[in-house]
Amino acid sequence: MFDTRELGRRPGALKRLSxxxxxxxxxxxGIDGVIGVPEGAPLELDLRLESVMEGVLVTGTARASAExxxxxxxxxxxxxxxxDFQEMFSYPDADDxxxxxxxxxxxxxxxxxxxxxxxxxxxESVLRDAVVLALPxxxxxxxxxxxxxxxxxxxxxxxxGHHHDAVDIRWAALQGLAETVQDGEKDNxxxxxxxxxxxxxx
Numbered sequence: 459m460f461d462t463r464e465l466g467r468r469p470g471a472l473k474r475l476s477x478x479x480x481x482x483x484x485x486x487x488g489i490d491g492v493i494g495v496p497e498g499a500p501l502e503l504d505l506r507l508e509s510v511m512e513g514v515l516v517t518g519t520a521r522a523s524a525e526x527x528x529x530x531x532x533x534x535x536x537x538x539x540x541x542d543f544q545e546m547f548s549y550p551d552a553d554d555x556x557x558x559x560x561x562x563x564x565x566x567x568x569x570x571x572x573x574x575x576x577x578x579x580x581x582e583s584v585l586r587d588a589v590v591l592a593l594p595x596x597x598x599x600x601x602x603x604x605x606x607x608x609x610x611x612x613x614x615x616x617x618x619g620h621h622h623d624a625v626d627i628r629w630a631a632l633q634g635l636a637e638t639v640q641d642g643e644k645d646n647x648x649x650x651x652x653x654x655x656x657x658x659x660x
Contacts, residue, residue, distance in 0.1 A: 462507060462514045463577035467549070471509040478502050481522060482582055487589050493526025493537065493597045495589065503581075513548035513574060520585055529596045530605035531613050537597060543588035547572045547579040 465473045481487045481495040488494020495501065505518040520541045527534050550573050572579065604615050609622050 459578045459580055461578055462574060465507055465509050467509060469509055469511050473507040476504050487586060488524055488593050489590060493524050493593055495522045495524050499523065513546055515546050517544045520588060524593055526597050528599040528603060530598055530603045533599050535597060535599045539589060539592050541588035541592035543584055545572055545584045547574050549574055
């Protein structure tokens with residue numbers, strides 16, 4: 459929580475502050491299962507608080523190290539993230555025009571707004587949105603990462619000459635037919651001659 463009471467309610471008043479906080483968790487600050495700032499990791503905040511008619515305008519930058527894995531080779535990686543944000547925190551007793559709010563205002567409008575509570579505001583939800591937008595949706599360890607072999611899963615950057623002998627699909631059906639014929643010949647060689655079976659039956 460951040461305190462705005464020293465700022466006062468005089469429009470135009472400014473206050474700057476820097477603070478390092480622990481990154482929240484559950485859910486992770488980032489893209490769950492892909493990349494995010496670990497819970498408890500240092501999150502550096504540079505904030506500018508400006509008093510306006512309807513509340514306090516908060517502009518700032520969040521800096522942290524996000525951890526995840528490369529989407530190509532699955533190796534762990536670290537990304538430095540700078541997330542810029544700006545949000546209005548309204549006074550609970552005033553609407554957007556700076557006059558007393560009408561109690562009959564649509565409650566749905568309030569769901570999209572942030573309010574000061576006893577002069578305090580919470581940045582967690584704002585930070586979550588900002589960090590997600592600043593993070594890469596498909597993080598890679600390097601732009602030229604070759605990824606993994608699609609057949610055996612070996613990391614191609616560590617084995618640049620790796621390859622598999624390709625089978626020409628035009629001959630694949632004939633190869634299967636040849637194997638079937640060979641299997642049939644082996645079965646016939648291992649069994650008795652048809653004539654012998656007929657004599658035994660008689």
